Amino acid sequence: MRTAGVVVLGLAVLGPWACSREAEKPAPPKLFATEAAEPARGSAPQAAPVFTHLTVKARGATTELERTPEGWRLTAPVEAKADPYAVEALVQQLTTAKFKATVNASPSDADLKKYGLTSPRFTVTARAYVPDASGGGAEDPSRQRTVTLAGGEENSFDGSVYVRREGDATVYAAEGAVRWALDKGPFELRAKEFLGPLDAASLQSIEVTAKAHAYQLTRDVDGKTWRLVKPEPTRANASRVADLLTAFAGQQALSFPEDSPAQRKALGLETPVVDARFVPSSGEPIRVRLSQVTREGATAVHALREQGNRSTLAEVDARALTTLDVGVPELKDRRVLAFPRDAVRRLEFHPGGKAAPVVVTRGSAADGGSDAWQVEGPDGGRARHFRVVKLLGTLDALKAAAFGEANVKRWERYGISESSRSVVLRDADGKELARLWLGHAVPEQEERLYARGSGPDLLEVSASAVADLPTSAADLKDAPPGGPDGGAPTP
Known part of the structure; x- marks a missing residue:
C-alpha cells in the first residue's frame, strides 16, 4: 500500500508536467512540407503549393502527369487527358494531409521489409512551387519544391498505411485515404470519356x-x-x-x-x-x-x-x-412549322370550306404605323394582343405526335386540300413564311388529326393543341364596351 501511495503521489506530481510535455509535442508533419519547419502557432498560414508534375509508380506501371492550361494530362505511358477527379483527390491529399504518427525513427532493413517499404506498393514524386503574394513564382527556382513518398503495407488494425519520404529515414503512418488517393495506376488516372468532346x-x-x-x-x-x-x-x-x-x-x-x-x-x-x-x-x-x-x-x-x-x-x-x-x-424535326417568329406580320386563319378567313395584321412602328395587332374585315378592330401572341407561340411550339405516309401523292385522302382548315403566316411584304393544313381525324386515334406543315411529310398532331385556332373575328377581339350587345353593362 505504501508503494502504491508513492506511485499515485508520483503521478500526481508528474501529471501537469506530462500534460505540458504532451502539449509541447510537435504536430505531425505534412506529407508535402513547403518549409523546413511547421509555422509557429499564430503565424500567417503558408501558401498552398501549386503542383505542376506528378510521377506515380503503382500497379506495375509508371504514370507521368503534367498540369496544362486545359487541365491535367497524362504524358506517359500514353498521351491522354487525365481523370480530373482522381488527380484532384491525389493533389488534395498531398496539399493537406499530415502523417498520423511516427512508427519508427530508425528502421532496420528488416523493419522496412516488414512495413512493405523495401519494395513499396506505390511511389509518388510530386513537383510544385510555392506561389508569391501575387500568385506567381512558377519559374522561380527558390520556390520549387519536390517530394517523393513511398507507401508500403496497410496496417490491418486501423487501415493506415506505412509511408516514408525520400531523404527522411523515419517510417510514418498515414490515414487510409492517403493510400486510396496515391495508389493509382494509369487506368485509374486516365479520363474514361475518351470519345469526347463531340460538341x-x-x-x-x-x-x-x-x-x-x-x-x-x-x-x-x-x-x-x-x-x-x-x-x-x-x-x-x-x-x-x-x-x-x-x-x-x-x-x-x-x-x-x-x-x-x-x-x-x-x-x-x-x-x-x-x-x-x-x-x-x-x-x-x-x-x-x-x-x-x-x-x-x-x-x-x-x-x-x-x-x-x-x-x-x-x-x-x-x-x-x-x-x-x-x-x-x-x-426528323418534329416541329410542324418552321418560321422566323419576329418576321410574322399577317396571320390568316381559314376555318375551312368556303368560309372567309379571319385575318389579323400587325404594322411596324419603325414604318410610322402601329405595332398593335388589328383584325381586318368589315367588322375589323383591335385584336387582343396577348391572344395573338399566344396563338403564335402555339404554332411555333406545335410538334408532330407521329409521322405518317412518306412521299404522299394524294393529300385529299387525309382531308388536306386548298379548302381544308389551315393557317397561313406571312411577312410584311406578304411573302408566305409557313402554312399549316389540318385534315381528318386519324383512324383509331380520334385525339389526333392529320396535318401538313413546313416539310413534305404527312404528320399527326394533337387535336387539343389546335383546338383554340380562331374561326371568327370575335375569337380575337375584346368584347364591346358595356357587354356583348354594346348596350348597358350587365349588372
Missing part, C-alpha cells in the same frame, strides 16, 4: 453506318440547325442530334487495350458494326469504329477513335453499339 456546335457533318440504320446529317445554313441528307432530305431534330452526341461522347472506357494492326483485326475493327465520321468546322475529321467479338463465351465491344495520326483503342459498354443506331423518324 454539336463545332460539327459541320455527321455520317453513321450502323447495324440497323445509316444516315448523314449536315449543318444548315443558319449554323444552328441540322438537315438530314440521307436517306431522305428533311429538317433534323437539332436537340435530338445534340442528345445523341452527348450520349456517345459520354461513353466510358472499361479498359485500354494495347493498340496494334493485329489487335484491331482480332477485335473485328476492320469490319465494324458501327462506323461514324464527324467533321468539325476546323481541325481533322474524327472517325469512330465499334466492333463486337465473342471469346470463350464472353462478348466484348471495342471502340477505335482516330483523328489525324492520333488513335485510341478502348473496351466500352455494349450499349455504345446502339447509341447512334437510330432511324429517320427519330432524327
Whole structure:
C-alpha cells in the first residue's frame, strides 16, 4: 500500500508536467512540407503549393502527369487527358494531409521489409512551387519544391498505411485515404470519356453506318440547325442530334487495350458494326469504329477513335453499339412549322370550306404605323394582343405526335386540300413564311388529326393543341364596351 501511495503521489506530481510535455509535442508533419519547419502557432498560414508534375509508380506501371492550361494530362505511358477527379483527390491529399504518427525513427532493413517499404506498393514524386503574394513564382527556382513518398503495407488494425519520404529515414503512418488517393495506376488516372468532346456546335457533318440504320446529317445554313441528307432530305431534330452526341461522347472506357494492326483485326475493327465520321468546322475529321467479338463465351465491344495520326483503342459498354443506331423518324424535326417568329406580320386563319378567313395584321412602328395587332374585315378592330401572341407561340411550339405516309401523292385522302382548315403566316411584304393544313381525324386515334406543315411529310398532331385556332373575328377581339350587345353593362 505504501508503494502504491508513492506511485499515485508520483503521478500526481508528474501529471501537469506530462500534460505540458504532451502539449509541447510537435504536430505531425505534412506529407508535402513547403518549409523546413511547421509555422509557429499564430503565424500567417503558408501558401498552398501549386503542383505542376506528378510521377506515380503503382500497379506495375509508371504514370507521368503534367498540369496544362486545359487541365491535367497524362504524358506517359500514353498521351491522354487525365481523370480530373482522381488527380484532384491525389493533389488534395498531398496539399493537406499530415502523417498520423511516427512508427519508427530508425528502421532496420528488416523493419522496412516488414512495413512493405523495401519494395513499396506505390511511389509518388510530386513537383510544385510555392506561389508569391501575387500568385506567381512558377519559374522561380527558390520556390520549387519536390517530394517523393513511398507507401508500403496497410496496417490491418486501423487501415493506415506505412509511408516514408525520400531523404527522411523515419517510417510514418498515414490515414487510409492517403493510400486510396496515391495508389493509382494509369487506368485509374486516365479520363474514361475518351470519345469526347463531340460538341454539336463545332460539327459541320455527321455520317453513321450502323447495324440497323445509316444516315448523314449536315449543318444548315443558319449554323444552328441540322438537315438530314440521307436517306431522305428533311429538317433534323437539332436537340435530338445534340442528345445523341452527348450520349456517345459520354461513353466510358472499361479498359485500354494495347493498340496494334493485329489487335484491331482480332477485335473485328476492320469490319465494324458501327462506323461514324464527324467533321468539325476546323481541325481533322474524327472517325469512330465499334466492333463486337465473342471469346470463350464472353462478348466484348471495342471502340477505335482516330483523328489525324492520333488513335485510341478502348473496351466500352455494349450499349455504345446502339447509341447512334437510330432511324429517320427519330432524327426528323418534329416541329410542324418552321418560321422566323419576329418576321410574322399577317396571320390568316381559314376555318375551312368556303368560309372567309379571319385575318389579323400587325404594322411596324419603325414604318410610322402601329405595332398593335388589328383584325381586318368589315367588322375589323383591335385584336387582343396577348391572344395573338399566344396563338403564335402555339404554332411555333406545335410538334408532330407521329409521322405518317412518306412521299404522299394524294393529300385529299387525309382531308388536306386548298379548302381544308389551315393557317397561313406571312411577312410584311406578304411573302408566305409557313402554312399549316389540318385534315381528318386519324383512324383509331380520334385525339389526333392529320396535318401538313413546313416539310413534305404527312404528320399527326394533337387535336387539343389546335383546338383554340380562331374561326371568327370575335375569337380575337375584346368584347364591346358595356357587354356583348354594346348596350348597358350587365349588372
